[in-house]
Amino acid sequence: MPATPPVHPVPGDPDDAEGLDDAIRTLLLVMPRAVGRIKRLEIPEALREMALAPRHLSLLSFLLLDGPMTVRELADHLEVAPTTASLLVGELSRKGVLDRREDENDRRRRIVSIPDAARPALEQWLAPGARAWHAALSPLSPTERRAVVQAFTAYEAALPEADGG
Numbered sequence: 001m002p003a004t005p006p007v008h009p010v011p012g013d014p015d016d017a018e019g020l021d022d023a024i025r026t027l028l029l030v031m032p033r034a035v036g037r038i039k040r041l042e043i044p045e046a047l048r049e050m051a052l053a054p055r056h057l058s059l060l061s062f063l064l065l066d067g068p069m070t071v072r073e074l075a076d077h078l079e080v081a082p083t084t085a086s087l088l089v090g091e092l093s094r095k096g097v098l099d100r101r102e103d104e105n106d107r108r109r110r111i112v113s114i115p116d117a118a119r120p121a122l123e124q125w126l127a128p129g130a131r132a133w134h135a136a137l138s139p140l141s142p143t144e145r146r147a148v149v150q151a152f153t154a155y156e157a158a159l160p161e162a163d164g165g
Contacts, residue, residue: 041128046121050095059088060097060114060122068113070103097122 043052052060062077063069069077075085089112092098097118103109114122137145 038129041125044121044124046118047097047125050097052095052097055088056092056097057126059085059092061126063098063112063114064119064122064126068111070109071112072109074112 058078059074062074066077071086071089072082074089075082078085089098089100089110093100097114099113099115100110101113103111137148140148
């Protein structure tokens, strides 16, 4: 198991030449506040009774941003097993947030989409986060944006699972 980096800067630490520890300190303060604000975003009335959870947000975001796709494509985007994606799709379909229909080109496949009736509430719910990311990323160069996305992806991958693993 790799050593845990220090939370406080070590004076004279050669690895802190670029302010790494100061950046970590700032992020350790900002991230919980940001997550807290995200959790307090008001869920639109039409979605409140559906008990949507964070695990649903990524799936819904992909469909809102990229349009209809197969369960397999959703699984690939979400980096989960097709059976997991299928369970999520089934759950959201029963709640009326998703539609599943046969693929006209291959009847064995199902195309998943957001029904027109659910779209406005989902867009309303996800819009504050999209606006915040737009404000944060738009002043950056494409290289800087890639660095931010890579850093967040690496951060998420480095976090331990809920079971402590």
